[in-house]
Amino acid sequence: xxxxxxxxxxxxxxxxxxxxxxxxxxxxxxxxxxxxxxxxxxxxxxxxxxxxxxxxxxxxxxxxxxxxxxxxxxxxxxxxxxxxxxxxxxxxxxxxxxxxxxxxxxxxxxxxxxxxxxxxxxxxxxxxxxxxxxxxxxxxxxxxxxxxxxxxxxxxxxxxxxxxxxxxxxxxxxxxxx
Amino acid sequence: xxxxxxxxxxxxxxxxxxxxxxxxxxxxxxxxxxxxxxxxxxxxxxxxxxxxxxxxxxxxxxxxxxxxxxxxxxxxxxxxxxxxxxxxxxxxxxxxxxxxxxxxxxxxxxxxxxxxxxxxxxxxxxxxxxxxxxxxxxxxxxxxxxxxxxxxxxxxxxxxxxxxxxxxxxxxxxxxxx
Numbered sequence: 001x002x003x004x005x006x007x008x009x010x011x012x013x014x015x016x017x018x019x020x021x022x023x024x025x026x027x028x029x030x031x032x033x034x035x036x037x038x039x040x041x042x043x044x045x046x047x048x049x050x051x052x053x054x055x056x057x058x059x060x061x062x063x064x065x066x067x068x069x070x071x072x073x074x075x076x077x078x079x080x081x082x083x084x085x086x087x088x089x090x091x092x093x094x095x096x097x098x099x100x101x102x103x104x105x106x107x108x109x110x111x112x113x114x115x116x117x118x119x120x121x122x123x124x125x126x127x128x129x130x131x132x133x134x135x136x137x138x139x140x141x142x143x144x145x146x147x148x149x150x151x152x153x154x155x156x157x158x159x160x161x162x163x164x165x166x167x168x169x170x171x172x173x174x175x176x177x178x
Numbered sequence: 179x180x181x182x183x184x185x186x187x188x189x190x191x192x193x194x195x196x197x198x199x200x201x202x203x204x205x206x207x208x209x210x211x212x213x214x215x216x217x218x219x220x221x222x223x224x225x226x227x228x229x230x231x232x233x234x235x236x237x238x239x240x241x242x243x244x245x246x247x248x249x250x251x252x253x254x255x256x257x258x259x260x261x262x263x264x265x266x267x268x269x270x271x272x273x274x275x276x277x278x279x280x281x282x283x284x285x286x287x288x289x290x291x292x293x294x295x296x297x298x299x300x301x302x303x304x305x306x307x308x309x310x311x312x313x314x315x316x317x318x319x320x321x322x323x324x325x326x327x328x329x330x331x332x333x334x335x336x337x338x339x340x341x342x343x344x345x346x347x348x349x350x351x352x353x354x355x356x
Contacts, residue, residue, distance in 0.1 A: 018198065019328040020196065138316075138351070140337065140338060141331070142328040144328070145330075150197040150322070151322070152320065153319070153321065153322050154319065154320050160316075161343070163342065163343050163351070165340065165341050169335075171341050173341070173349050
């Protein structure tokens, strides 16, 4: 990575249907349940979490995560991109503004590798060419509707650097910008 | 393959954008040109063509193929699914009806492995669970619109049996029905 970047390295890590949806209608994630049997070593989640120093997610993802029975992220800093008021919570901070500006602020604050989470934020990152590593898990089903990952042509080309068939039936593909 | 099948084995082989389109608006295929550098051994086209005894394509694909400067298929029988009149041509025959019925007729006529070509026909085959091998090439671009491969949920699960990053930047994934 160039030292000129002046922003954290950005990784995204998400599952999508063969027709490009990261969630079904109304944010439904139940269709993913048959495919959650891979270990965190197999998916690469362990390695990613060992490398990232900060999570950056959208407000919808944060609200979803808050509804889970446990908090997944330990004491890793979580930054939520939102313009709506939110209750304070340990290790969680809230920011608003364009993604590039927030990345600059996080760089100034010391972040060097960031896990970008949530469909809308990842879509923003892709459209702004701010994603350095896109780890896709193709789920071998189609949904026919829901929340798409992509929104029109990307500004730059992506290059696949690896692809792997996981035991669950997911195909993991890692892309980097050309 | 079960001898109960009583229809040819059906393979499909196609490239699609990360957002699920096999062609852009108006059938545009120019976006694929930067990705045509892989050899027929690398893509598996040679092996597939050595195995199939018949090509089955939709009328749109046939009309597209007729517009190409050369005929790609040698003396391999080509069956075109169409209900519109078409000019006779050596090695080409025309059929109409539901795909399952046509597959049965081709089985009776001796076909044992068929290459199914064209978005609409492949979509029909997938929706009717008549595709035994789906060879997808993920092109690392998004189109935002065009001719989609999928049309709603599939009737059965697909299992990836291999995935490979090709030199051009395509990711080749082979799926079979569960």
